[in-house]
Amino acid sequence: MPGFAQLIMVSIDCADPARLASFYAAITGWDVTHSQDEYAMISDGTSSIGFGRIEAHAPVGWPDESSPKRFHLDFYVDDLDAAEARCVELGATRPAQQPNPERWRVLLDPSGHPFDICLRS
Numbered sequence: 001m002p003g004f005a006q007l008i009m010v011s012i013d014c015a016d017p018a019r020l021a022s023f024y025a026a027i028t029g030w031d032v033t034h035s036q037d038e039y040a041m042i043s044d045g046t047s048s049i050g051f052g053r054i055e056a057h058a059p060v061g062w063p064d065e066s067s068p069k070r071f072h073l074d075f076y077v078d079d080l081d082a083a084e085a086r087c088v089e090l091g092a093t094r095p096a097q098q099p100n101p102e103r104w105r106v107l108l109d110p111s112g113h114p115f116d117i118c119l120r121s
Contacts, residue, residue: 004086005075005117009041009048012071019052024049040053080105083117 014020021040033048034041041050049102083110084094084105091110098106104118 005077005083007073008076008118009050009074010071011050011052013054013057013076015055015057016054017053020051021049024051026072048095072113074104075115075117076120077117078120080117080119087117 012020017038017040018035021032021035021042024030025042027045028042029083030049031045032040033043038053041048043049052056075083080101084107087107088094092107092115094105094107095114102119103121104116106114106116108114
């Protein structure tokens, strides 16, 4: 069965985005394509990893399974309404708060992890 979404970026919450971007850029060989106090990003030209500042960020207590994970996935879609409906059909839920529902939608996967569907521009 063909898919309907393309993975474009993984976003990771952290205390120091620039530092984490530099760290992962060194590991992957990807370029740091954006770096500010609040947000940084690395990319290989096709995929990206973003790092966003969370003031009260605490590291995940791995391997403690009761510790919450701190990431979300972003996917490009051509039709937000159709993609949202399909995701809900597959088990996702839509939280009431939506920062920019005309351009992207925040959804929760069946386990409660947030992910975004983003209008391809």
